[in-house]
Amino acid sequence: MRYFYYPGCSLQHSAKEYDISTRALMRLLGHELMEVDDWTCCGASAADTSSRLLSIALPARNLALAQKSGVSADILVPCSSCYLNLRRAEDAMSRESGTADLVNRALSEESLSYSGGARVRHLLDVLANDMGAGPIAAGLRHSLSGLSVVPYYGCQALRPFADFDDPERPRSMDALIAATGASVFDWNMGAKCCGAGLMTTKKELCLDLVADILDDAKGADCIATVCPMCQMNLETSQKRISKMRGRPLEISIVYLPQLLGFSLGLPEAGLRLGLNLALTRSFTGRLAAMSKQIAAPGR
Amino acid sequence: MQCGTCTGSCGSAARMEHTPRQLWRMVQAGMKDEIFKSRTFWLCSSCYYCTLRCPRGLPLTDTMAALKRVAVAEGYTTDRKSAPFYKAFLDSVRKYGRVRESEMMARYFLAVKNPAVPLSFVPLGMKLMARGKMDLHMPGFGGRGKLDRLYRKVMELEAAK
Known part of the structure; x- marks a missing residue:
């Protein structure tokens, strides 16, 4: 299938490996990504603190750009915050009277307009529902058998728009992870909040939230994420949190497409695990051993 | 209720x-x-x-x-970090269209005027830099911004409501 691709700002720098592994995985699975030309920031959680209209106009600019290209395709978004903002702009413009008109008056400054109908899709939705576990099982190169993987969804992929999963008890990663041969870690924290952007301004609060997540994931081998903010929040303060809680809580954190890509045999150039901030030595050792064993195809 | x-x-x-x-x-x-x-x-x-x-x-x-x-x-400043952070973010977007993380943080550090704040981000900055995951830009004040016209129009429409 063909998708528009909206990477968002984080994927340009601090979450490069999410961008690289998403593109590589989609290519490997035979899907085409068309990056939205001249895309700009979705406004994240900042625009709404200044102006509600700006918080809709910023993402709407990108919906308008996709529409302007004349191609009809779903818009694939790997970042949960970008996904929410683009999805929310579409929702507000189609459902609130007057909003579409106001936003289009703002967009006219850029000679753009948006007439509705965009289908904004989170990467996890596309992986779980357009593709499913079938192609993973069929293309398996390195079985992750023996690994226990924690599915972590975070908030904004699930709420407030419960487009593709249960917003309280999400399950859409389960089949994908199971198809790699890994076992899915059973826990209750998959939809809990990591604090998102508050890590910058409310660090103590976020450390508590992340500590609860890492504590519950104890015993697993890695946590799989689908959001650059979740990923970074879980990665960056593990030492401090271990000290805070008085027990070792270090655990490897990987993006879901890195994990799936690895199991399908993507080389490091398409995974960039070397860019992750939290991979334990035992985890990378096990991946290295697994990469030498080739699974029988069509398992 | x-x-x-x-x-x-x-x-x-x-x-x-x-x-x-x-x-x-x-x-x-x-x-x-x-x-x-x-x-x-x-x-x-x-x-x-x-x-x-x-x-x-x-x-x-x-x-x-x-x-x-x-x-x-209305300029409430009980919380000294939040408003400057989001403003730094939006100013960076207005200028470049996309957030430049290091540039946005530099704007934020200048705005909070508390040297402890930038210092607390040094370890993360080092980790990101070591992996080439940080774009190094100093804030560019003045000059035209990529999204100036959109921002200006939005503010004008908000004011007229």
Whole structure:
């Protein structure tokens, strides 16, 4: 299938490996990504603190750009915050009277307009529902058998728009992870909040939230994420949190497409695990051993 | 209705001066000063649990954002970090169209005027730099911004409402 691709700002720098592994995985699975030309920031959680209209106009600019290209395709978004903002702009413009008109008056400054109908899709939705576990099982190169993987969804992929999963008890990663041969870690924290952007301004609060997540994931081998903010929040303060809680809580954190890509045999150039901030030595050792064993195809 | 589902669902409630349930009652009672002298609404991480679960279907997360907007517009500075951070973010977007993380943080550091704040980000900055995951840009003040026209028009439309 063909998708528009909206990477968002984080994927340009601090979450490069999410961008690289998403593109590589989609290519490997035979899907085409068309990056939205001249895309700009979705406004994240900042625009709404200044102006509600700006918080809709910023993402709407990108919906308008996709529409302007004349191609009809779903818009694939790997970042949960970008996904929410683009999805929310579409929702507000189609459902609130007057909003579409106001936003289009703002967009006219850029000679753009948006007439509705965009289908904004989170990467996890596309992986779980357009593709499913079938192609993973069929293309398996390195079985992750023996690994226990924690599915972590975070908030904004699930709420407030419960487009593709249960917003309280999400399950859409389960089949994908199971198809790699890994076992899915059973826990209750998959939809809990990591604090998102508050890590910058409310660090103590976020450390508590992340500590609860890492504590519950104890015993697993890695946590799989689908959001650059979740990923970074879980990665960056593990030492401090271990000290805070008085027990070792270090655990490897990987993006879901890195994990799936690895199991399908993507080389490091398409995974960039070397860019992750939290991979334990035992985890990378096990991946290295697994990469030498080739699974029988069509398992 | 004061069922407290919002408070029970909120990961930040334990650290708020007023729980969400109390906050909504304070809004109804028009206790403006008490609300804006607290940092409660700045602790909302937009996880949308309260919005999802509210038995009345109230847009509580969006209302938290509305409180943030009032605090910014009316210049309440009880919380010295939040408003400067979001402003730095939006200024970076206005200028370049996309957030340049290091440039945005430099703007934020200049705005908070507290040397402890940038110092606390040094370890993360080092890790990101070591992996080539940080774009090094100093803030470019002045000059034309990529999204100047859009921002200006939005402000004009907001003012006319």
